[in-house]
Amino acid sequence: xxxxxxxxxxxxxxxxxxxxxxxxxxxxxxxxxxxxxxxxxxxxxxxxxxxxxxxxxxxxxxxxxxxxxxxxxxxxxxxxxxxxxxxxxxxxxxxxxxxxxxxxxxxxxxxxxxxxxxxxxxxxxxxxxxxxxxxxxxxxxxxxxxxxxxxxxxxxxxxxxxxxxxxxxxxxxxxxxxxxxxxxxxxxxxxxxxxxxxxxxxxxxxxxxxxxxxxxxxxxxxxxxxxxxxxxxxxxxxxxxxxxxxxxxxxxxxxxxxxxxxxxxxxxxxxxxxxxxxxxxxxxx
Numbered sequence: 001x002x003x004x005x006x007x008x009x010x011x012x013x014x015x016x017x018x019x020x021x022x023x024x025x026x027x028x029x030x031x032x033x034x035x036x037x038x039x040x041x042x043x044x045x046x047x048x049x050x051x052x053x054x055x056x057x058x059x060x061x062x063x064x065x066x067x068x069x070x071x072x073x074x075x076x077x078x079x080x081x082x083x084x085x086x087x088x089x090x091x092x093x094x095x096x097x098x099x100x101x102x103x104x105x106x107x108x109x110x111x112x113x114x115x116x117x118x119x120x121x122x123x124x125x126x127x128x129x130x131x132x133x134x135x136x137x138x139x140x141x142x143x144x145x146x147x148x149x150x151x152x153x154x155x156x157x158x159x160x161x162x163x164x165x166x167x168x169x170x171x172x173x174x175x176x177x178x179x180x181x182x183x184x185x186x187x188x189x190x191x192x193x194x195x196x197x198x199x200x201x202x203x204x205x206x207x208x209x210x211x212x213x214x215x216x217x218x219x220x221x222x223x224x225x226x227x228x229x230x231x232x233x234x235x236x237x238x239x240x241x242x243x244x245x246x247x248x249x250x251x252x253x254x255x256x257x258x259x260x261x262x263x264x265x266x267x268x269x270x271x272x273x274x275x276x277x278x279x280x281x282x283x284x285x
Contacts, residue, residue, distance in 0.1 A: 036068040037231065040089035042080055042098065042223070044147065044178050044199060047073050053256040054093075057243070060250060066242050067235075076176055077148035078284075084108070090228050091239070093257075095152035096220050097279060099271045110224035110265035111240045114258065117219030120153030121200060122162075123211040124192045125185050133191050136166055136215055143171045145184045145193035149284030154178060154194040157217050160282045179203075186210050198222070198258045221270040223258065240264060 039058065041050050051071060058069045072089060074080035084092050087106040094102060096118065102108035122144075124133035133139060139162075146155035155174075162168045175184050181193040182203060192214065200208065225243065227236045247254035247262050254260040265271075 120217035142191035145190035
């Protein structure tokens with residue numbers, strides 16, 4: 001019978017503990033992989049509206065076999081930016097220049113976007129008493145409404161073009177959401193306001209008839225759904241394929257989240273060119 005010394009027993013116990021640790025690690029890693037992913041959506045609309053539209057997609061994806069995705073919220077654009085810069089969400093839905101910022105800050109990878117380019121629009125009231133704006137030159141010295149400083153087509157790119165290319169001087173007023181922009185313009189709180197084509201089309205026909213589009217930005221790639229690099233490649237591919245497949249068979253779900261015709265997104269082709277627009281001077285930190 002072999003003789004065990006205190007030293008040899010300690011060595012065996014260390015080996016056993018190490019072995020159980022190695023066996024347990026993949027199980028813990030696997031459980032973590034199956035935990036809910038967090039999706040942070042840019043607050044273009046009120047939180048109740050975001051929840052109503054995006055929950056349909058997330059519920060559908062879970063029924064299709066994906067792990068649960070939890071919708072998380074930011075009270076405004078500044079908080080949204082702070083959260084993705086800190087990498088707090090595994091998935092984000094963001095504007096095109098936010099994609100540039102998220103790539104730089106955390107390495108987020110775009111997965112899916114709509115096939116239709118995004119166009120920023122400048123709207124004015126059709127009411128001659130509250131509007132009376134016919135051309136861009138009529139806006140010199142006036143108050144313009146924007147959802148937030150870094151909203152891409154509705155504000156960031158729009159303000160850069162109006163100042164650098166059109167030579168306009170105007171007072172800027174930020175009103176948090178696209179919905180507030182169009183309502184503020186109709187109420188006469190500003191002589192014009194910045195939105196994007198997709199959010200305008202989401203408004204009621206009655207409200208759309210009360211405004212006119214007086215300027216459009218050049219087209220740009222639209223908002224993507226992007227993943228943090230800590231989401232492994234297999235999961236990223238599964239999410240991409242599931243979104244493409246689900247929206248193809250549930251068209252209204254895609255319409256509701258403004259991705260009616262989803263395609264795969266590619267940072268180098270779609271969003272890297274935006275790095276050369278020189279918008280840093282118009283960013284708000």
